[in-house]
Structures are given as C-alpha cells and as structure tokens.
Amino acid sequence: MSRFLWTQKEDIGPSARSDHAMTYDSVRSRTILFGGNSPMGNVIVQGNDTWEWDGEFWTQLADTGPAGRQDHALCFDSARQTALLFGGWVGNTPMGDTWSWNGEDWTQLDDTGPSARAGHTMVFDSARGRAVLFGGNATTGILNDTWEWDGQAWTQVADTGPSSRWQHAMAFDLVHKRVVLFGGRPDPQVSLVALGDTWSWDGSTWTQIATFGANPCFSAAMVSTDVQIALFGGTDSSNVVFRETWTLDGTHWTHRQDIGPLARLSHAMSFDAARRTIVLFGGTTDFINPLQNTWEHTETDPAAA
Numbered sequence: 001m002s003r004f005l006w007t008q009k010e011d012i013g014p015s016a017r018s019d020h021a022m023t024y025d026s027v028r029s030r031t032i033l034f035g036g037n038s039p040m041g042n043v044i045v046q047g048n049d050t051w052e053w054d055g056e057f058w059t060q061l062a063d064t065g066p067a068g069r070q071d072h073a074l075c076f077d078s079a080r081q082t083a084l085l086f087g088g089w090v091g092n093t094p095m096g097d098t099w100s101w102n103g104e105d106w107t108q109l110d111d112t113g114p115s116a117r118a119g120h121t122m123v124f125d126s127a128r129g130r131a132v133l134f135g136g137n138a139t140t141g142i143l144n145d146t147w148e149w150d151g152q153a154w155t156q157v158a159d160t161g162p163s164s165r166w167q168h169a170m171a172f173d174l175v176h177k178r179v180v181l182f183g184g185r186p187d188p189q190v191s192l193v194a195l196g197d198t199w200s201w202d203g204s205t206w207t208q209i210a211t212f213g214a215n216p217c218f219s220a221a222m223v224s225t226d227v228q229i230a231l232f233g234g235t236d237s238s239n240v241v242f243r244e245t246w247t248l249d250g251t252h253w254t255h256r257q258d259i260g261p262l263a264r265l266s267h268a269m270s271f272d273a274a275r276r277t278i279v280l281f282g283g284t285t286d287f288i289n290p291l292q293n294t295w296e297h298t299e300t301d302p303a304a305a
Helices: none
Strands: 006-008 021-025 030-040 043-053 058-062 073-077 082-090 093-101 106-110 121-125 130-138 141-149 154-158 169-173 178-186 195-201 206-210 221-224 229-232 245-248 253-257 268-272 277-281 294-298
Touching: 021 073, 021 082, 021 277, 030 073, 030 082, 030 268, 073 130, 082 121, 082 130, 093 130, 121 169, 121 178, 130 169, 130 178, 169 229, 178 221, 221 268
Parallel strands: 021 268, 073 121, 169 221
Antiparallel strands: 006 294, 021 030, 030 043, 043 058, 073 082, 082 093, 093 106, 121 130, 130 141, 141 154, 169 178, 178 195, 195 206, 221 229, 229 245, 245 253, 268 277, 277 294
16 A cells, blocks of 8 residues: 655645636646635635646746636646636636636637536546536536536536535546546535545446445545545535545545645645646635645555555
8 A cells, every 4th residue: 555645835826715626737747726715805706817836836827718716627638638627606606618728828618518517526537538527506406417528519428327416526547447426515405414425437327336435525625646546635514624535446445644734625636647746735624714735745656655
C-alpha cells in the first residue's frame, strides 16, 4: 500500500474561496482553477477568474470568459486538448452553457444539451474520448441523468443507475478505465441523509460497486491517480465536516489518515500526472469562511511502501 502524506504549499494565489472547480491540463502540465465563492468585504462574490498552478506558483491567466459562478464542473478533454466547463450557479440561476479553455482563451461551445444545473459532476473518460456528466440540481429538481460530450455535441446516454443527487464526487479511474461516482446530497423529497454508495460507469451501464467504506457525505473532492482513487473531506447531514483521506482500489475503500489539510467541504482537487501529485485548494471549514491554502500529496510507489 502506498504512503499517503499531505504537504502544505502556497497560501498566496487565488483568493480564499469555495465551490470552485479544478482540473489538470496534461498538455501544458498545469492545474487549472476557475470561479467559486470569494469574500469581498462583507459580500460573497462568484468569481470568473482563471488560474493555473505549476507546482510552485499560482498565476492568474484570465478574468473574462464564462460568467462568475459556483458549483460548476470542469474537466480536461485530452482528445481535444482543452478544458471543458459546464453549468453552475450564476447568482441563484442554474446554467446550461458549455465552454472550453485552450490555455489562453475561453470559447463558448454550446448552450444545448443537459438541462441547466449546478452541483453536478463531470470527468473525462480518456479510454473512450468522452466527457461524462451526471446529476445535479436543476429548477425541476434533483437529477440522475447521464450525458456525454464527444467534442461536438451532448448526448443523453442513461437515466437509470445512481439515485438522483447533487454535490457528489466523481473521477475517471485510470487503473480500471471507468468512471467512479461516490456519495452526494440526495433529493430532499426522498431523504435528507447524505449518501455513501459507490458506482462505476463503463460507457453503457452503471454498476454499484460498494455500499460502505468512506463516510457518507457530500461536497467532498475525489481524484484518480495512476495507482488508486483518493477522496478527501466533505460533510454529512449532521453538518459534521471531515478531514479524512480515503482511497479506493477499485473495490474496497481504505481509511488512510485524518491528518493533513484542515477539515473542509466545497474544496477542489486535481491530479498532476507529470509530478504524480494530488493538488488541493480552498474550501471552507465552517460553511461560511473560505480557505486560501494549497496542499499536495505525491503518490509513492506502492511496492516501496
């Protein structure tokens, strides 16, 4: 089993924020961050700033493009070599717009496809060359639809599988070549208890692969490394905020530690493949005051652990 140790890095760069999104640009070897909630005086502002992290420094690249927002989804389309953004809250309005980022400029690609929503998840299936989107909170209620983006258009591919939810976590399992989904916030008309189930998507079918393991929670962050899937933080239906790190080997969850970053929710993580490092930024410990710190965990060789 690989060692799992977190290290705090910069505490300067993007302003303190929560409900932002991050992804790793494998062409430029940079982590990209967009948007989120940041305090400005006594007001919380939805940002539209774009930043990148090179392993040492944060650099702001843009403050134009998509409208400032929170609870959006961001992934890197390695087939088209662009980052892809969908949806989120702009004010209190859910959005249904699709944007791409090429490292210099944002371009709006589409405003048709999935219904406007926020609190959904989106990852890139590099084995099939598709972005996969699931669930979210829409004006019509909490969703459980699955959509895919092929670089040209959105197609709905399923409306069965995991129950309706939002603020869940999702990653593309690099080892087993499948999308993995965990937890989330259920439809309040069905339950108020945070979810703790784990599912996989192979491109045609959702399969439940675990019913226990990591704490049932929502607003956690999850990424896939080239060894395992890692999940950090989140909160449950009793407003307990977690600081635990869990890993998934494809079937079983393992509790790794509860030291490192402070307990938090609504943070974001990405996996820097060039440095084999998980990058974590921001979030909030108390649902009110956002954080500004950057943490990293470098994956070690399991055979050497």
